[in-house]
Amino acid sequence: MSSNSSLKKIETRKPAKSATVRGTAMAVFSGGMALIDTSEGKSAAIKRVKRDEQTSSLIKKVGAALERPGVSRKTVFPPGSNTSFVYAVDPNDPTILIRRTAQGKRERGRLIHGHFEPLPAK
Known part of the structure; x- marks a missing residue:
């Protein structure tokens, strides 16, 4: 995914310094x-x-x-919810996902063929 060949450059004009809006x-x-x-x-x-x-x-x-960054745990795992896991990208390494459970357990891993594979513990 480090290749930028799929990205296209879009020609744009210079951004406006100001705009007039009534309201x-x-x-x-x-x-x-x-x-x-x-x-x-x-x-x-x-x-x-x-x-x-x-x-x-x-x-x-x-x-x-x-x-404020983040979302409250109550929002992600409401009472009576069937949500098992929440995934986030590791801020230090974007190739790693962090999987969290409703109980607070955190696992680092990768998505391989559509399945989360935990990394070995350090």
């Missing part, structure tokens, strides 16, 4: 990313929602969640 800034995240509501409010019927379910508060929660 309401709903949330601003790090790196200059912003979520802007460009609707004028005429297309959908107005419906009352709780303050913590409004777009502005939900977007802030999503932004805060995306700033």
